[in-house]
Amino acid sequence: MQLGANADSLLALDTDIPDPTDFHSPSLRQLDSALRCTICSEWFDAPVTLACGHCFCSLCARNYINDKSECPSCRKAVNEVHLRANPVMEEVVSVWKLARPIILELLKADAEHRRSPNKTRKRKRDRSGTSRIPAPQSSEDDIESIAGPSNSTKTKKKTRSPPLSSSIRGGGNGDDGRVDDEENGDDEDDVFEEDVQSVIPTSDSREEELENDVDNTDNPPLSDGLVSCPLCSVRVKLETINTHIDSGCRLNPLVPDGNGDNKEKKRSSLDVKGQWSKIMGGARSAKLKAKATAKGKGKYNETTSDDQADCQPLPKESYAVLKDRKIKDMLLAYQLPTNGDRNTCIARHSRWVMTYNANLDKSLAQRKSPAELRAELRRWEELQKANAKRRERERESGEAVGEDVVRYQKANKTEFARLVEVARGSSFGKGKGESSTNPQSKAPSSTASVSASERGPPRSSVPMKADSVRNRKGVGGGDDDDDDIIVVDSEEELMIVPGAGS
């Protein structure tokens, strides 16, 4: 049908989606996938934690919980009100997004270096000569703080780098060895002593290039210990970047070319004032906020950032009891279009509530403006329409089959009626003998009781079985595709295999 188009998109996507498999080292690959939502495989976007502790993107979790009130990972019961934003995970992800290209670049450089040691070593020494002198200190600091898990002292880091590069050279078969290499780097000091001197400076210069690429700014290099805030692009001291981000980019908009000590003082005074005005809820905080955001991408004006700071999640509506007029009013209240029939409006509003609430699970600085959310909603609706059309086409192409079923049901109506009668008679526990002598007594109206009576001695009874059977009854009841449904018995329940290892 759309094979050509899809194949194209497949190829197009292939190049630009970052993926855990970008890393050859198993530990880095695990790190990258550990920071991804298991539903959408993207990095956590507005991560939320459920009551059971599992973490998902807010929108993914809400989307799924809408259908089914259980944790996708462990199936524990969960409710949308149990979702709690996880700002720590959000921060980890945003830092990882920055560190990732740097690590990849370093790994690539190391791999090149390994492949042709003599040539690259010479070249890299030349390059390092220029970049090493101005900023060795700060960029080493950078590596340490960004590399995260392998955080270490300066001397330790020097011993760490060579094993990392050796792991690349190892090729495909030494997986376990590689992990060890990275963890016990100290063992190999002597062997790699020479390499240390060539590898380390290379990393420095490489990283500076990268840092500039990523930020796309023409700020001076990192010799002053400043980094660009990933959110508002304001230059901040590296040690304070986290506090800065946590404050929603309000604290510490430093002037890059000041003296370090002065900046420190200025910052702390701003800090204090900012915190006080936050407590007092005064106008000062709004002013600070406006100042900070004006320096950034200018995403919000003063009013929206204030609005967003105070906003509460939207309640879920029970649309069934609402009149059309009321639903349209609710849409208008958020400047959403009111075209389309009642169902379209309901779908639009409930999706709006979902994305709006998911947006609130982000930290203040990461939140999208209502206008952006509206644009997303529009794109979502277009996608829904396309999907609906696709389904329609499929239904038309597969019509023959559908008719067959209908015809079959009509032709065998009397038979079905008889089965229903038999099943009714056997329900509520009295029908064990009946159902076993008459295996055809499995009409929809009585599946639950039939199955209960059928679970006889031959099957070993596991304690949780009764519960799971009861749960399934509840779920099965709410299906609205009854026309197409055929009930089949004597089947199985499989254990979930979360990982792939067989």
Add this chain to the structure above:
Amino acid sequence: MASISSRRLQKELKEIKTEGCPVGITLLEAENFDKWLFSIEVMGESQYQGEAYTLMFRFPPMYPIESPAVQFVVDQTHQSPVHPHVYSNGHICASILGTDWSPVLSVVSVCVTLQSMLASCKKKERPPDNDQYVSRAPDNPKKTRFHYDDDTV
């Protein structure tokens, strides 16, 4: 805009291509994000030694929130395995493909689960209601509401 489903499938595909599938499972075809084919073979001692079957995945637009439609391919050259939970038209009765689907499951994890379902089979036989079901089964197994009552597998 790339939808969530195609992005997620894209990642699954990339992982399969770089890391390979578990032993006994091979990707046969993944030309698009609608339909993938896998070959599945039970390794080691089992009822199905030396037999390979073809598994077809069809993905709905809401994947992974919605479960994929999974069945064995049955045509002139392919057969479905004879198994108490697999119908002769290729439909599979497994709770994880229906009510117990969870979006954290993936194509590979479904393959592994079905592989282990075959591996643990003691006796090759069709489901007791095979003929009855096959004669009126819908084209898409997702339209069937299976009743899962064997917790032992």
